[in-house]
Amino acid sequence: MAGLREQWRRSAMRTIQERALDLFDERGFDAVTIEQVAAAAEVSPSSVYRYFGTKEGLLVADDFDALTDDQLAATFDPADPIGGLLGSVLRYEDPGASEEPTSRRRVRYFFSEPSVRAAVLATLDRAAKRLAPLLANERTLGPTQAHVVTHALAFGYFAALERWFEDGSTRPIAEYVEEGMGPLRAIWAPD
């Protein structure tokens, strides 16, 4: 059973996020208060904090944080992290994929709103920290090197994404990742 309670919670979260995006797009992130978001979604401000933690959390779904260690290990390929990343991007951009409708609207704030950007950086930082041991296990990299490399990958990816955004978000993201992260492939090149 899905759990009626859980069901209602999910739908509440979705409508809160959508109303929030409506307001943000209309008046700007800073000009909207949590109270207004709560009123627009017809919930209490407490619930917004219960669901999303922070105002930035309304935009930055910590997808990575939600993954268990096993799920993370299954998604991440230590032998070819950039290839795996590209695969995720391609899957995300696949027109047939069933992606949540808000995910495209949110990205804009990742780069335009400083506090949101900071929240994204923090998420990437946590993700890189969790991925490091997975990389250290299977390769000739020491733990410090693995730690450095996962951070380089995570934030390199972010940088590529930013270029895509600054370019007008017209060409596919995968192109920017492929081209931008190309130099990082040298890390795995045979010497």
Place this chain on the structure above:
Amino acid sequence: MAGLREQWRRSAMRTIQERALDLFDERGFDAVTIEQVAAAAEVSPSSVYRYFGTKEGLLVADDFDALTDDQLAATFDPADPIGGLLGSVLRYEDPGASEEPTSRRRVRYFFSEPSVRAAVLATLDRAAKRLAPLLANERTLGPTQAHVVTHALAFGYFAALERWFEDGSTRPIAEYVEEGMGPLRAIWAPD
């Protein structure tokens, strides 16, 4: 002339920072309010904000932000960024160097206090963004690649620093940077 006003401002900033560190070390970052810091330093809370902008700013001196573009270009070597970074670290750790006494005490909070960590990440992000054009000018890297690489370098450096901290801060930082960022040198290897 040094400017009497400017002189007093500098000394005020130093004492504020020192008092703040005293309080943070004693009670913990979260348990200390700006008002208490201001009282301990015998200035008004307004001044603390005027000087440091945010509570995290008391610990994260945005040294990079303060540099002009020219100064930045002079410090950064596009041909060998990792070597330049190592040089800075060695200079920092040189026992003969005249470093500000608070700089060692602050580092701890970079990694232990989430909001401070976020502020550091934001600083690195800004630094990487400013460095990208310098890297793109002189090498065979495209602008997107340069953007990715400077982010990889900045946050890779941060990761190496964290390993140093987690290891007890006993061995020299340069060792962690040298070892951890070794794989990134492959980016500049001749193919």
Place this chain on the structure above:
DNA sequence: GTCTTCCGGACAGTCACTGTCTCAACCTGA
């Protein structure tokens, strides 16, 4: 149908941060 559990709403409180005003002290030019 009852009992338990859980969760959303209400509410009060804290504190980081902002904007504005005032006044005193520095700086400048004669």
Place this chain on the structure above:
DNA sequence: TCAGGTTGAGACAGTGACTGTCCGGAAGAC
């Protein structure tokens, strides 16, 4: 040395993000 302009620190009120706690009512188990 002394006016006049400027700069910058303190005082103060306000906003809004976020926290903790309590309570009632509805979902879940039996």
